[in-house]
Amino acid sequence: MMHTILGAGGAIGSGLVTELVKTGHQVRLAGRNPAMAPGAAEIIVADISNLNETIRAVSGSTVVYLLVGLKYDLKVWTELWPLIMNNTIEACKRANARLIFFDNVYMYGKVKGEMTEETPFNPCSKKGDIRARIATSLLNEIKTGSLNATIARSADFYGPGAKNSVANMLVFDKFSKGSSALWLVNDSVPHSYTFTPDAAKSLVMLAESETSWNQTWHVPTAGHPPTGKEFIHMVAKEFGIKPNYRKLNRLLLMMASLFDSNVKESYEMLYQSEAEYIFDSSKFSKAFGFEPTSYAEGIEITSRAYIQNHQTDQRFLDMQQQNSLEKRPEMNHSF
Numbered sequence: 001m002m003h004t005i006l007g008a009g010g011a012i013g014s015g016l017v018t019e020l021v022k023t024g025h026q027v028r029l030a031g032r033n034p035a036m037a038p039g040a041a042e043i044i045v046a047d048i049s050n051l052n053e054t055i056r057a058v059s060g061s062t063v064v065y066l067l068v069g070l071k072y073d074l075k076v077w078t079e080l081w082p083l084i085m086n087n088t089i090e091a092c093k094r095a096n097a098r099l100i101f102f103d104n105v106y107m108y109g110k111v112k113g114e115m116t117e118e119t120p121f122n123p124c125s126k127k128g129d130i131r132a133r134i135a136t137s138l139l140n141e142i143k144t145g146s147l148n149a150t151i152a153r154s155a156d157f158y159g160p161g162a163k164n165s166v167a168n169m170l171v172f173d174k175f176s177k178g179s180s181a182l183w184l185v186n187d188s189v190p191h192s193y194t195f196t197p198d199a200a201k202s203l204v205m206l207a208e209s210e211t212s213w214n215q216t217w218h219v220p221t222a223g224h225p226p227t228g229k230e231f232i233h234m235v236a237k238e239f240g241i242k243p244n245y246r247k248l249n250r251l252l253l254m255m256a257s258l259f260d261s262n263v264k265e266s267y268e269m270l271y272q273s274e275a276e277y278i279f280d281s282s283k284f285s286k287a288f289g290f291e292p293t294s295y296a297e298g299i300e301i302t303s304r305a306y307i308q309n310h311q312t313d314q315r316f317l318d319m320q321q322q323n324s325l326e327k328r329p330e331m332n333h334s335f
Helices: 011-022 051-058 074-095 126-144 166-176 196-208 228-239 250-256 261-269 282-288 295-327
Strands: 002-006 026-031 042-045 063-066 098-103 149-153 181-184 216-218 245-248
Touching (some): 002 011, 002 051, 011 026, 011 196, 026 051, 051 074, 063 074, 063 196, 074 098, 074 126, 098 126, 098 196, 126 149, 166 181, 166 228, 166 295, 181 228, 196 282, 216 282, 250 261
Parallel strands (some): 002 026, 002 063, 026 042, 063 098, 149 216, 181 245
């Protein structure tokens, strides 16, 4: 049984490879620049926006995981996401493979209260509209019975190695480098975060369950999320430092967007940081008896990974400096 991951370079994909290998599955990695991961059976270079290359990447698969990450650019998303979804659906049909699509919550738009699997699509951003359209195209395939598929939806996430996570970039990265942390817009409202190892484990559990297919699932995410201020204080405690941070307001971010394309692309999503962002995954917990990692434990594990990496980097720099000193020619003090 071949399990193929389309886009395996991120934190979720890396964790998924580990979990699949641990449970005895054969793993194929496919993407534009796939790197061989420990335990993977093979890699295939393929552009998933090209139908023929996608068909080749998926051929012979039992389960396919769509984890592709695109450049955070509206033009790129508008052009490529519909192609990628359509190509993946067609390739899975031809291979008679099941599909798990790892999704986000952009299509929900502004939500009062908890986000659940029953929350209607009501996007309030251009990127959210794109995500709503590709998710709907997959749901339509499920309804017609032409494809066995699952949507596994995640909140914003954090965890060891999650380099593209906002929480990692603004808090863990900053503290690990001795800088003050940053937070977006509002630090006084609760904000849910999915712990990446939990997300990876849940994808394997969904793939192995015969009763999970043709549904939408919220991947396991701890309840009672902390506010931004509480999250920063928890991280600072693990690093053994003061919880110094700056709050980035809309005006400051608007000015920054004039000079930074990443900030410009993220600006329309700030509504997610202004109000409560509460993600409910009780459906998964009840079905699988899975208890999500608590914020206290997840933050401890993630902080420890940063500290260990910093110590490793420092040892490497010390070794380089020592080698440089040993190779330096002796000074000639004769005149």
